Amino acid sequence: MSTPIPLSQENLPQLSTAIARPTYDRSKLKTGIVHIGVGGFHRSHEAYYTDALMNSGDFSQWGICGVGLREPDRKIATILEQQDYLYTLIVRHPGGKIENRVIGSLVDFMMGIDDPQAVIDRMANPDTKIVSLTITEGGYNVDADSGEFDMANPEAQHDLQNPQQPKLAFGYLTAALRQRRDKGIPAFTVQSCDNIQHNGNLTRKMVLGFARQQDPELAQWIEREVCFPNAMVDRITPVTTAADISYLEQEMGLQDQWPVTCEPFCQWVIEDDFCDGRPAWENVGAQFVPDVTPYEKMKIRLLNAGHSVLGILGSIYGHQTIDECVSDELFATYLRQFMDIEATPVLDAVEGIDLDAYKDTLIERFGNPNIKDKLSRICLESSSKLPVFLIPTITENLERGGSIQYAALVIATWCWYSDQEVNQYNKELEIIDGKRAELHQAAAATRDDPLSFLRLTSVFGELAKNERFAKVYTEMINKIYEDPDVSLQMRKIVKANQ
DSSP states (O other): OOOOEEOOTTTGGGSOTTEEOOOSOGGGOOEEEEEEOOOHHHHHTHHHHHHHHHHHSOOGGGEEEEEEOSGGGHHHHHHHHHTTTOEEEEEEOTTSOEEEEEEOOEEEEEETTTOHHHHHHHHHSTTOOEEEEOOTGGGGOBOTTTOSBOTTSHHHHHHHHOTTSOOSHHHHHHHHHHHHHHHTOOOOEEEEOSSOTTHHHHHHHHHHHHHHHHOHHHHHHHHHHOOOOOEEEEOOOOOOOHHHHHHIIIIIOEEOSSOEEEOSOOEEEEEOOOSSOOOOGGGGTOEEESOOHHHHHHHIIIIIHHHHHHHHHHHHHTOOBHHHHHTSHHHHHHHHHIIIIIIGGGOOOOTTOOHHHHHHHHHHHHTOTTOOOBHHHHTTTHHHHHHHHTHHHHHHHHHHTOOOHHHHHHHHHHHHHHHHOBOTTOOBOOOOOTTHHHHHHHHHTTTTOTTTGGGOHHHHTTGGGOHHHHHHHHHHHHHHHHOOOHHHHHHHHHHHTO
C-alpha cells in the first residue's frame, strides 16, 4: 500500500476524488471571525457552515482564526499549523454512506497563554467582525448560587488586576473591546456557539459582570454597542478516535492527525442580532429568526436531556455508546416515553416543527450505528448539564402535577453512579466532572440520609424540599441501592405507561 499523503494546502490536488476540498482561494481569506475553543463541535458546525459558504461564492472576509486559552489546546494548535489549518470532516450516515470533506475556513490558530496581547490585537483588528465561543457550560464562570459572574475565581481576580494578560475568555473579550472603543473601531459581535439555553444572554451577562468590576465606563459602552445573539446549535460530534485517523489513511490515502467525525444532521438557528456585519450563513442552511427560545428549549429538553437519560442509565447498565442504548428496545422505549410523557408537555409550540417527527428523527440519529458516541462523553460534566437539560423539566412537571418518574430514576441512578463510580458489574466508570468530589461526597452519605445527594443545591436547587419529588426519589434510591440493575426499575415504569 502506498504511503498516505499528509494533509496540507500543497497536497490538496493529490487527494482522492472521493474527498471534497475547498474550491475557494484560501490565500485570499481574511480573518473575520476569531473563535475561542476549537474542539470537534466547532469544526463540525460553525467552521463547516463557513466553509460551505465560502464554497458558494466570494465570502473571503470570513476566515476563522482559532484561539486556545489553555495548555491542552496546544495539541490542536500544533496539528492545525502543520496541516495549514486544514482538517477532514468525516460525515457518517446511518446506512453506512460516508462523506469526506476537507474544511478550509480556519486560517490561523493563536495560543493566548503564549502571547495574550497578540490575541487581544487580533480580536481588536477592524477585520474581526465576530468573536465566537465554544467553551462548554463550565467555561462561563457562573457562580452556582447567585447565577452571576464568579469574581471569587482566582483567574477572574487575576484578570481584574492584569487587563492585558487575561486568562479567561471574558478578560480577553473585555480587553479587545476596550481597545476597539479607544481607537474608534465598531464593536464586534460576541457569538456563543455553546449548547446552552439563551447562550447569548448568558454570555452578555458574564461579559458585563466582569467588565463592571474592571471598568464600569467600558461596561456601559459594551452594554450599548455589543450584540450577543442567542443561537441553537445541533450536530452530534463524538470524540475523534484512532479508528477515524486509520480510516482516512487506509481507505482514502490521507494522513490527517486530527479529523472530525459527525452525523449528517446539522442545525443552527440564530437570532439576527449582529453589530458589525455577519456571514450569509442562511445561504448554506442556517436559519435566522427573531426569537430562538422555542427552538433551543425543544432541543435542550429533548435531545440533550435524552442524551443524559441514556448516558446515565446506560452507563450503570453497562452499555458503552448511545447507539448501543437505542438498539436495546427497553432503553429506546424508555427514552421515547420520557420525551412524550415528561418533556413534551412542558415545551412551547415551535413554529414549523412537528414535534412527533422531531422525536422520531432524534431516535434515528441516536441509533446511527456509525456514530459511536461514547456514554462517557455524554456524561462529561453532568453537574453542569443536568441543571439545564433535565431539572427544569422536573420542576415544571412538579408545578403542573405532571409525571416525574422517568427523570427521578435518572437522578437516583446518577446518585449511585456518583457514589460507587462503577457500573452494576463493578467496572470503573470514566467520570470527568468539575464537581466530581462534591457529587461523590454527597452521594456517599445516601445510606444515612436518602436525600443527601439532592441537598447539593448548586446542582439541584430546592428539589430536596419538594415533598412529592423527595418521596418518589427516595423510593427509587432504595430500590437502586438494593439492586443497581436499573433495567428492573425501567421496565416497571415503561410497563405502567404502556
